[in-house]
Amino acid sequence: AQKVTQVQTEISVVEKEDVTLDCVYETRDTTYYLFWYKQPPSGELVFLIRRNSFDEQNEISGRYSWNFQKSTSSFNFTITASQVVDSAVYFCALSLLSGGYNKLIFGAGTRLAVHP
């Protein structure tokens, strides 16, 4: 079975707090990619990061960091010193080459509310 589970449905924090969004995935494929997308209130999904299954190096981009652990099938996303503009729904997605195309399986999303 291929599945993505986002552990938290909603998170509410106060500005400047650190927050971690957890993502757990299931697949039997050995080659796959993991993505995070942000969906602000305006609705458009914004691509944040891509990670392939052979690269377990953590990545940091400004206040964002990602922790990929193949042993636990997790790809967690941390926002450091959160800001109100970070308020959005965040989606974790698993990408497989299935039937010759890029099949993207989304989690249900985590709604993050950052309060001033």
Added chain:
Amino acid sequence: GAGVSQSPSNKVTEKGKDVELRCDPISGHTALYWYRQRLGQGLEFLIYFQGNSAPDKSGLPSDRFSAERTGESVSTLTIQRTQQEDSAVYLCASSLGWGSDQPQHFGDGTRLSIL
């Protein structure tokens, strides 16, 4: 360059009417995807185009739903005899190729409301 463009942004229609949603992918993107997002939920895959052929239509919820694509350009998603459960945001995405490393770039969606 321009991103993925969808029209209309919002569509309100009466139950039983047909609707047509349009997607203009990023120029040069060969792969195109349609998703449905119900209120407060994740994205549900509908259909994928590789060029103008649709190798995977498995996500279309019923035979009232159909989609086509002209070349590697515009795609239209048609819903016939709309029902209230069709109310959702319909998102279109495109990617440069169809490898699993290719990020999909999304449009703003069409918010469809069936009265």
